[in-house]
Amino acid sequence: MLDRGFALLGAFDRDHPRLNLVDLSRRSGLPKTTAARLAGRLVNWGALERDEHGRYAVGLRLLQVASLAPRGQGLREIALPFMGDLAEAVHQHVLLVVRDGDEGVLVDRISSHRALAPLYHPGDRLPLHSTGAGLVLLAHAPTELQEAILAQHLVQEPEKLPISAEALRRTLAGARRSRLATLRRDRPVPMVSVAAPIVAPGNRTVAALSVVVPEKLTDGRWLGAAVTTTATGISRVLSERGSPD
Incomplete structure (x- = not known):
C-alpha cells in the first residue's frame, strides 16, 4: 500500500504539477481503479488536492510534514538571515543545498528580481558534478561516493558537454x-556559480552555500570572499547551537 501511495506522489514533478486520473494512473503505473481509490485516500489526508476540473495536485499537508525535516528546516532557519544579507550584496541567486546520496537537494533559494532565470527551484534535485554547490558537497563526500561518480560517463548540465574524470578530480x-x-557555464546564458561548505561540529560538511551571477558581473575575489564569509557565519551558529543530523 505504501509503495503504491509513493508511486502516486512520484507521478508529479515540475512539468506535471496537475494530473487527471488517466495521467495519474499512467505515470504511476497503477490501474485506474487503484489510482482513484488511493488518490481519494490521499485527498482525505491532505497529501493531494483536487480542483474543480477533477485534476489532482500535491497537497499542503506534505509541505507541513516536510517542514519538520531537521536537515532542511533546522539548517534553513539558521541560514536564512545570512543568506538574506548575501542576497542584498549580490542581487542575484543565493542557494542553500544539502547532499542526499549522489544528488544535491535545493533546500532554499533567495533571488533578486534582477536575477537570472533560475535553473533549479526549492526541492529540486541537482547533479553534484555540474553545479557549484554540488562540487563542494562532492569534494567533501565519502571517498567511495566520489569514486563511484568519477567512474560514470559525466556531462555538464544543461550544456551536455563531456566532463573528464581527471578534470573533475582536480x-x-x-x-x-x-x-x-x-563553476562557469554558457547556457542558458553565461553565468558563474561560487560555492563554499557549511560545516557542523566535528568538521562535517552538512551543506553548501552558493551564489549564481551573470558572468559579466563576476568579481571572483570579492564574490569568493563574500560566500566564504557567509558560510563561515552559518557554520559558527551551527557550532554554537549544535547541528541537526
Missing part, C-alpha cells in the same frame, strides 16, 4: 584545498 581537490568551488 576540481574536487582544488575545492577541498581552497574550501571554495567556482
